[in-house]
Amino acid sequence: MTAPDAAGPSNFIKNIIEEDLKNGKNDGRVHTRFPPEPNGYLHIGHAKSICLNFGIAAEFNGLCNLRMDDTNPTKEEVEYVESIKQDVHWMGFDWQDRMYYASDYFERFYECAVDLIKKGRAYVCDLSPDEMRQYRGTLTEAGKESPYRSRPVEENLDLFERMRKGEFPDGSRTLRAKIDMASGNINMRDPVIYRILHAEHHMTGDRWCIYPMYDYAHCISDSIEGITHSICTLEFEDHRPLYDWFLDELGIYHPQQIEFARLNLTYTVMSKRKFIQLVTGGHVRGWDDPRMPTISGLRRRGYTPESVRSFCDRIGVAKAASTVDMALLEYCIREDLNRRAPRVMAVLRPLRVVITNYPENQTDELEAINNPEDPSAGTRKVPFSRVIYIEKEDFMEDPPKKFFRLSPGREVRLRYAYFITCVDVIKDERGEITEIHCTYDPATRGGDAPDGRKVKATLHWVSAAESIEAEVRLYDHLFIKPDPEEDEDRDFISNINPKSLEIVTDCRIEPGLAGAKHGSKYQFERLGYFCVDSDSSPGKPVFNRTVTLKDTWAKIQNAQK
């Protein structure tokens, strides 16, 4: 794995930081953080945030913390913190010794709350959740003040302490900030700071039965860690006044919150809720299904950290809601794999070819280039014999215009082998082609004709006897529509692509691929990039198609339709 590039393209956040640096703000320090909640797996939208936060730290000689935003014990699990750590590392970033948990600061949060109460800026409220909703007002109408709003400080202190001690049941009381029930910003209408939750926390166990809310915990966590630029997504823009309010009231170090637009991608969805629907509904095989835009899914699909980082650099960072074309992600992985993936020949749908003038029981070894983009990758020997397989779609008995692969009477090249000419087509009683007969020209060994004659096509192939069997999983977009959620009154599930996964079981691959390691990546010549899936077993390799090669012929075919 190569290290992340030092500097990606500029964006408005970097501009702000450069300005801050110029003005000597924070003594020239730059300190960011990536703060996921450990309640699910990371996806490519998080990758954007990871690249942004860790990337900025690296570029400005600063630091980036990894912080678990674990303030809600009912949703969080250690399983997720482990997967998050793994994914961030896989992306190529390192938080060194700065792995933090918001739950590390629970005692401090409590002290701050006491401070707010003493300052008359927080109170214990006995309203039920339902009542609180009533009192909150609506988007266009101001809320009403809680009847408990003017409780004396001493009483608030006493009640809050007893909340901590566990004297009250869940939901019976909250600690609220005393701000402004008439604010146009609903977040400022006396937001809840603490709620009672008698729940086991993955880090603190049963030490607490009151837990801080996000708005309250996040800004203080940032402050404690000395974060200079607290970067988050657009939906928190409305929360910034509250972020600022807590820090100002508390009088503690005040980081700057900056919001950017979250990533959307065509032909997929990007929320935990929807992922859960896909997984539990059996539409995909799990969080790491290669069709999922999760980091674990991309990894299993064969994406490299470099390609994901390159993607994040290319999409930019701005405030306009945007949906990036999946084609860009695919471009990024092709670009990366083109220069590093060894080439290999594999036939997905084998068509038997008998070379009638080639000696029986003879096997030749032909030299093939491992990677034309990388001479240092060297060459290998590929076995050739009288019976080979070619791709079914590379032969047409009655070819349309512009099809220049094999057909009766036509001569093509077998890559690194010989020119062959189709002389006969054998069919079964149902009229299905079972095999074709060809002749080869011994003078073209290696793939060049001494007389200089040209062929219009080069086909990949494998020797029937030496090739080994493999299963190959072909993936397509998970959804049939660029925006699966475009219909508000139609469930996105109904837009799932029924052909998003095609399993092909009788593929033939060149023998050198026996024993290929999980995760190793290859280009199957003329087909695409593939990687060895973890479902592989010793005698039975399974490959995932990461992405096809660009396919001009497919484009021509579509145009002809």
Add this chain to the structure above:
RNA sequence: UGGGGCGUCGUCAAGCGGUAAGACACCAGGUUUUGGUCCUGGCAUUCGGGGGUUCGAAUCCUCCCGCCCCAGCCA
């Protein structure tokens, strides 16, 4: 009818008063033992719309239009 944002090529996105970068996609050629890669060229007289300021506006002012987010004791 409240508050907060955003509107530059099909999709992202630079641009910060001096006369529209780049990428992907797309189109047309060239090279090619992958219809891949690579190379060359094309692709916004115009910046949501109307007024205004200015010698000069995508950039400033103003009005309008459109889109996104917010009423969890979620994050």
